[in-house]
Amino acid sequence: MGSLSDLIEQYLRDLLGKSECIEVQRRQLAQMFRCAPSQINYVLETRFTMEHGYLIDSRRGGGGFIRITRVNWFPEPDFLQTLMEIIGAEISGEGMAILLQRLVEESILEEKESRLLGQIINREIESSSTMEEEKDELRARFLRTVLLVLCGRGD
Numbered sequence: 001m002g003s004l005s006d007l008i009e010q011y012l013r014d015l016l017g018k019s020e021c022i023e024v025q026r027r028q029l030a031q032m033f034r035c036a037p038s039q040i041n042y043v044l045e046t047r048f049t050m051e052h053g054y055l056i057d058s059r060r061g062g063g064g065f066i067r068i069t070r071v072n073w074f075p076e077p078d079f080l081q082t083l084m085e086i087i088g089a090e091i092s093g094e095g096m097a098i099l100l101q102r103l104v105e106e107s108i109l110e111e112k113e114s115r116l117l118g119q120i121i122n123r124e125i126e127s128s129s130t131m132e133e134e135k136d137e138l139r140a141r142f143l144r145t146v147l148l149v150l151c152g153r154g155d
Contacts, residue, residue, distance in 0.1 A: 008033055008043045012068060021069040026058075029066075044068075050086055051098045053105070080151055087144055090136035093122060096143055109150075117146060 002010070008029065015022045030037045048054040048068055057067040086099060100114040109117070121142045125135050 004033060004035055004039060005043050005047070008035075008040065009047045012043070012048070016068065016070055021067060023065045023067045025065055026060075040066075049098075051095055051102065053102050080148070083147060084144055087140050087147075089140060091140045091143060092136055093139065096121065096139055099143075117143075121146070 011029075011033075012022070012024070015024070026037045026040050029040050033039070044056055044058075044066065048056055050071070053071050055069045055071055057069070059065050083099075091099070097118055100109065100118050103109040104111050104114045121139055124142060125139055128135075128138065130138050
């Protein structure tokens with residue numbers, strides 16, 4: 001059996017499978033899963049981010065709610081710009097893995113391409129003489145360049 005966070009995530013994903021946007025109450029979710037509301041916050045902050053393809057709108061208080069909306073990246077005209085903004089100036093190895101998985105889910109990359117990209121970029125970074133604190137920046141540059149080329153916008 002998975003962790004409590006996995007169960008909460010799966011419950012929310014099941015709801016999102018039926019609708020692009022859901023509204024739930026943090027307190028009710030916490031009661032349903034017999035956990036503190038902070039556990040719900042943790043799941044939202046780590047598993048329903050923009051990198052994962054979600055927007056979160058949250059209102060606190062007695063009548064508060066959490067609105068989770070699945071963001072459709074493709075074929076949005078500004079898809080590439082959105083992707084570059086998500087990558088930003090630096091991206092962690094975990095962040096890159098999440099982003100590549102989302103590109104697979106959106107049928108932009110095949111699973112094999114995603115794994116290959118991740119492995120090549122990580123190997124290049126690990127074999128470089130780049131200082132540890134600069135590796136996320138280098139990873140972002142590699143990822144942006146490769147995705148621009150794949151999308152036909154690279155030089």
